[in-house]
Amino acid sequence: MGRIAVGVRGTSRSERYATTVDTDDVCEVVAPEDLAHVLLPRRRRELATMRTLDIVRPVLDDTGLPWGPTGSVGYELATAIHAATPESDLDLLVRVPRDSSGTVGLLAALHRELGSLPARVDCQVETPSGAVALAELVDGPPDVMLRTAAGPRLVPRAAAVS
Numbered sequence: 001m002g003r004i005a006v007g008v009r010g011t012s013r014s015e016r017y018a019t020t021v022d023t024d025d026v027c028e029v030v031a032p033e034d035l036a037h038v039l040l041p042r043r044r045r046e047l048a049t050m051r052t053l054d055i056v057r058p059v060l061d062d063t064g065l066p067w068g069p070t071g072s073v074g075y076e077l078a079t080a081i082h083a084a085t086p087e088s089d090l091d092l093l094v095r096v097p098r099d100s101s102g103t104v105g106l107l108a109a110l111h112r113e114l115g116s117l118p119a120r121v122d123c124q125v126e127t128p129s130g131a132v133a134l135a136e137l138v139d140g141p142p143d144v145m146l147r148t149a150a151g152p153r154l155v156p157r158a159a160a161v162s
Helices: 048-063 072-077 103-114 134-139
Strands: 003-009 017-020 067-069 089-093 119-127 130-133 141-149 151-156
Touching: 003 134, 048 067, 048 072, 048 089, 048 103, 067 072, 072 089, 103 119, 103 134, 119 134, 134 141
Parallel strands: 089 119
Antiparallel strands: 003 017, 067 089, 119 130, 130 141, 141 151
16 A cells, blocks of 8 residues: 655645645546646636636647646636735646657747746646756756656756757
């Protein structure tokens, strides 16, 4: 029996708690991809993050890569509990499969698209090797910080998406 990392949220940013739970205690799993096309009720709150999500949906869909919102917007879409604030950024996850040649160019174009939106976008790229920030992957130094199950590792940019 394994354990799964979870984050418990309160009503404010200071009320967050990281913990783990037994896999047997998990009732439902909602992946970011499951939330990519969830729409909030017609009377949704008008926040820059929500407008930004509406704008980026077709852009992300056009990449052909699996993607979805995380962070406060993902939480709000999954639970219908208000979590995003006017100061929130839009956190996104894009998954890149193994052997995806040409993906770096596609991700660079995506990064350019994400730069001029109503809300700041923080996009993580998850690869079979680990996860890396999109901005770091396409605009950063030659070596990038890859977050792996074994902890963070500094790797050459090309190794991060291979």
